Amino acid sequence: MSLSKLLSRQNDILVMPGVYDALTAKIAEQVGFEAIxxxxxxxxxxxxxxxxxxxxSITETVENARRITRAVDIPLIVDVDTGYGNPLTVSKLVNDLQRIGASGIFLEDQVWPKRCGHMMGKEVIDSQEYIQKLRSAIDAKKQNSDFIIVARTDAMAPLGIEEAIKRGKLYREIGADVVFVEAPRSLEDMKKIADQIDGPLVANMIEEGMTPNLTSAELLELGYKIALFPLSGLYSSAFAIFETFKTLKETGTTKTLKDKMMKFKEFNKLVSLDKYMTMENKYV
Incomplete structure (x- = not known):
């Protein structure tokens, strides 16, 4: 199902895990997520x-997206930071992502070089400067309703919630499909954003981040349309690998961790080994 159709469902919230390579994308698809x-x-x-x-860089972002879209059949939204330049760069980026099969972008209004939305010291560009990038992205999607433009503002930390809501409203009026006000610090702020911005909204759930960590059901009740869990997979895999390597270094074996690992046959199934062995036999 296309991303636009997923977002058009009434009384529903789209839960999206963060992926960072083809393998994590494949896992997300196999456990049943509808978009990533x-x-x-x-x-x-x-x-x-x-x-x-x-x-x-723009090249690293696009090439990673290319590998992911080749690996799965579910919609992918790509975090493109600030667009890596001016409106012309944004236009090329959106065209390139459409060609490789991506289904949308998150485009933010931070000063470049940007930083994670839950870090301190963020700055944002003038809203009118961002709007030119946003308009370029909207034009570049060429009336492709299945390609979604998410306008993200990081204005809350440096300029306050009123400015962040003002920008969110403005970006929606310009034509953003979805609005993302990053890093509200309280439930009250989240409610205020949802009450005042008329349009689909993103809630960003980062473990131990600045924003209260709510369930997807709680976010739906508040009025959000996308529940994003961008770093859950990254943090889990980094923890598991760190513990495995640490154990191996300290003990010289991984036998004690066997029950915490995916088995050889299970992993081969994950990456479709049987499919390719069948193909190989066909051409012998």
């Missing part, structure tokens, strides 16, 4: 082992 989000934080961490601090 390519996290910039996770992409920077997995590709570069660097924080979400403006290190990613």
């Amino acid at each position: 989000f390519q996290t910039g934080y996770g992409t920077s961490a997995s590709l570069l082992a660097l924080p979400d601090f403006g290190f990613l």
